[in-house]
C-alpha cells in the first residue's frame with residue numbers, strides 16, 4: 001500500500017456511498033514510523049497527520065512545520081491530564097476526550113488561550129472494560145457537561161472491538177453524533193476505513209496501510 005493507493009480507495013468509497021467528494025479527511029497516522037517514511041509522505045503532499053504520544057509528536061512536528069509550512073497534526077492516542085497543556089499547544093485536534101477531568105482541564109486552557117483544538121469525544125462503542133472512551137449510555141450526559149463548561153466538541157471517535165464486524169459500531173457512532181447535533185465522525189483505520197466511509201466517517205485514521213508495519217521499539 002501507499003499514499004496514492006489509499007487516496008484512490010478513499011475516493012472510490014466516497015463515490016460508492018454517494019457522498020460528496022472531499023468530505024472525508026485522511027489522517028496519516030505516523031506514530032513510531034521511521035522519519036524517512038514520514039518525510040516521503042510529506043513530500044507527496046500529505047498535510048494531515050495523526051500521533052499517539054505527546055512526547056514523540058513534540059520532537060517531530062515543530063521542525064517539520066517549519067520546513068513544510070502549515071500542517072494539521074491530530075492527537076489520536078490517550079491523553080494524560082498532565083500533558084493537556086502541551087497537547088493544546090501542539091495539536092490542531094484531539095480525538096480522545098473521554099473524561100470529565102480532562103474536559104475541565106481543556107476548558108480552563110481554552111479560556112486562558114482564547115482558542116481550543118477541535119475536539120472529538122472517544123466513545124467505547126463495544127463497552128470493552130479495558131478500552132478508553134465514554135460508554136454509549138453515558139455520552140449524552142458527558143456532552144452536556146462539556147457544553148456547560150463552554151467546550152464545543154466537534155465530533156465523536158471510536159475504535160471498534162478487534163474481533164467483531166466494525167460496521168455496526170460505525171453506525172452506532174453515526175447515530176449518536178446525529179442525535180447530538182455533532183458533525184464530525186473519526187472512525188476507520190487501515191483495515192476498515194471503507195466501511196467507516198459507508199457509515200459516514202468525516203475523518204479516517206490510516207497508519208500501516210500508508211507507511212507500512214510499525215516496529216515498536
Ligand SMILES: *Cc1c(COP(=O)(O)O)cnc(C)c1O
Nearest residue numbers: 029076189190205206207208209
Ligand atoms: C495506530 C492507530 C491508528 C492507525 O492504525 P492502522 O491500523 O495502522 O491504520 C488509528 N487510530 C488509532 C486510535 C490508533 O492508535
